[in-house]
Amino acid sequence: MSDPFGRAIRDHYLGEQEEPLIDRDGEDRREHSIEEYYFGSHEEDAWRDTWMDGPLIDLGAGTGRDTLYYQNHFETVAIEVSEHLVETMRDRGVRDVRLADMFSIREQFDRDRFRSAHAIGTQIGLAGSLSGVREFLNELAYVTMPDATALIDNYAPEKEATKNVFGYREDPMPGLAYRVFHCEYEGDVGRTLLFRVFSVDRLREATIGTPWDVAEVKYGDVQWRAILKKT
Known part of the structure; x- marks a missing residue:
């Protein structure tokens, strides 16, 4: 499967990136800020990190x-759907990284395997619908x-500033919206990504x-982060 997103990030890590990674929504386009988004340091946050455990x-x-x-600090397992990103994580020193889809983790891991889950990057929106989110949570x-x-996050559709987020689409239902775009790199076009945005x-x-x-x-200005706890 074509993976311009992962390949561009891999090339950037190796110092071999000669063209930008482009996010495209119809005629709208922006250059994806790889260094800023993926190679900065962990943003220490006592509120977040207090809830995380191994x-x-x-x-x-x-x-x-x-x-x-x-x-x-404790045992940590990383998963990604991109072989390029998995390889990059291994090169960077991640000790346990698996090629796996977060929406089919029951097929990958045993019951009661983890004490905490960390999903930052609004990827939960790729569940596509609220029923998809519920299925993921189960x-x-x-x-x-x-x-x-x-720990999960998403954009906040009730905030006016969120309307300026790339690929944003309004929804007539309160508390709901979408984002739609795809990535392009060196002539390679990725699949269209549809993110469900929800309050x-x-x-x-x-x-x-x-x-x-x-x-x-x-x-935050356009996003929220939420801690979920089992009851």
Whole structure:
């Protein structure tokens, strides 16, 4: 499968990137800031890190920025769907990294395997719908311990500034929106990515029928981060 996103990041790491990685939404385009997004240091945050404990699974770990921090404190497993990113994480010193999809983790890991889950990067939106989010949360519940916590994030559609986020699409339903775009690199075109954007209130709806509750929430300018805790 074509993977311009992962290949561009891999080339950047190796010092071989000669063309930009482009995000495209119809005629709109922007250059993806690889160095800023994927090769900075872990942003230490007492609020977030206090909730994280091992064994931890880093879902959609990118280049391992956060994994490299957490693995110095407790057992940490990173997963990614891109072979290029998995290879890059191994080169950067991530000790346990797997090629796996966060939306099929029940097939990859045993029951009660992890105490914490970390998913920063709005990738939960790739579940596509609130029912998809609920299904993901039930999958995550299977591979996490009874007292587990999970950290997820998304854009906040109720904030006016969020409308300026690349690829944003409004939804007539309150608390919902979409993002749609694809990546291009050296003439290689990736699949169209559809992210479901949802508010924390909608997240609370999605937890109904799962063993998760929203324990705490922290807002930024256009995003929120939420701690989920098993009940």
